[in-house]
Amino acid sequence: MADAYRSSMLILSTTRCANRCKFCAYHMDAPHITAETPSVKALATQTRKFYNAARDAIDKTREIYVVNSGSFFDERQIPKGYHEWLAGFLNNKGLDLVVETRADSGLERNVKSIEALRAVTGSMTIAMGLEAYRPDLGDKSFQLLAKGIRAEQLVKQSEWIHAHGCGVKAYMIIALPWMPSPSLEEGYRKMMDWHIETAFLTAKFALEEMKADILGVSPFFPYRGTNARIPEGHPPISVTEAAEVAHQLRQLFPEKRFDYTSRQVHLKHGDFFHRLGLPTPFNARDEAQVRAVRENVAAICERTLGTRGKISEQFVKGEKSKR
Numbered sequence: 001m002a003d004a005y006r007s008s009m010l011i012l013s014t015t016r017c018a019n020r021c022k023f024c025a026y027h028m029d030a031p032h033i034t035a036e037t038p039s040v041k042a043l044a045t046q047t048r049k050f051y052n053a054a055r056d057a058i059d060k061t062r063e064i065y066v067v068n069s070g071s072f073f074d075e076r077q078i079p080k081g082y083h084e085w086l087a088g089f090l091n092n093k094g095l096d097l098v099v100e101t102r103a104d105s106g107l108e109r110n111v112k113s114i115e116a117l118r119a120v121t122g123s124m125t126i127a128m129g130l131e132a133y134r135p136d137l138g139d140k141s142f143q144l145l146a147k148g149i150r151a152e153q154l155v156k157q158s159e160w161i162h163a164h165g166c167g168v169k170a171y172m173i174i175a176l177p178w179m180p181s182p183s184l185e186e187g188y189r190k191m192m193d194w195h196i197e198t199a200f201l202t203a204k205f206a207l208e209e210m211k212a213d214i215l216g217v218s219p220f221f222p223y224r225g226t227n228a229r230i231p232e233g234h235p236p237i238s239v240t241e242a243a244e245v246a247h248q249l250r251q252l253f254p255e256k257r258f259d260y261t262s263r264q265v266h267l268k269h270g271d272f273f274h275r276l277g278l279p280t281p282f283n284a285r286d287e288a289q290v291r292a293v294r295e296n297v298a299a300i301c302e303r304t305l306g307t308r309g310k311i312s313e314q315f316v317k318g319e320k321s322k323r
Helices: 004-008 040-053 055-061 080-090 107-119 151-163 188-209 239-252 269-275 287-305
Strands: 009-011 063-067 096-101 124-131 167-174 214-219 257-260
Touching: 004 009, 004 055, 004 063, 009 040, 040 055, 040 080, 055 063, 080 107, 096 107, 107 124, 107 151, 124 151, 124 188, 124 214, 151 167, 151 188, 167 188, 188 214, 188 239, 188 287, 214 239, 239 257, 239 287
Parallel strands: 009 063, 063 096, 096 124, 124 167, 167 214, 214 257
Antiparallel strands: none
């Protein structure tokens, strides 16, 4: 599944998350940020309207994906009464459910809500933001992003989620700023190779330590309104490289589900370099160059994880290889 889940995604209007992860720009989504904690009635009305409007997509995916700023289990944002209402609403609909939380949410306080929702759904998955993690940095990986969590919390909460009959989804963002990568002055290749290595290390932690059932993979692009200013000289990773990271992971972990999206790359990779008067690292319409870029990602995968898959056969932007 790539972007299909987005068509059945319900974005609840709630108060802003109390945390301030550097990369987050959720507070800029004015339609979905409220001044006060919404009532159960207001959330129920929003849910019904969404369900009726997105019924075709929901029937196709057989899934409803509920997100909000912060955590689905934070009472400062969503009153517990809504969990009970949602369980009643979903009863007999035969849908899978995905909700989001933080690794420090203390899910044991919401065990009754989780059990009620799990009982009326085909499956229930609880998603957590991992973002970027390197063993050599340890918890500093999260401190650099002002994430406010620890690796141990991610592992322990994943264990708890699985023990209560739910699946675990982890989110990974490729090439986040604020990480201690080489600078662009040292060369795009050196800089981006470090970020690609970080992506594979992050995926390894998610799939082997957290034992995540689903990994959400997306490349970072310079949002407007992030909680921290994006360092100058931080280019977005190309779609070619990000997509190949996901392609390699799918082959190495065929039993896992990957939700990959490149929709976050609103700012075209090449435009970053053109604005600075710099040559683009590679021509996305040149098959030989694209092949070399994909092979490079696969080589990093092998160095990092000890094995690799075949590279994608889509070499030219917008076209499929005839091979």
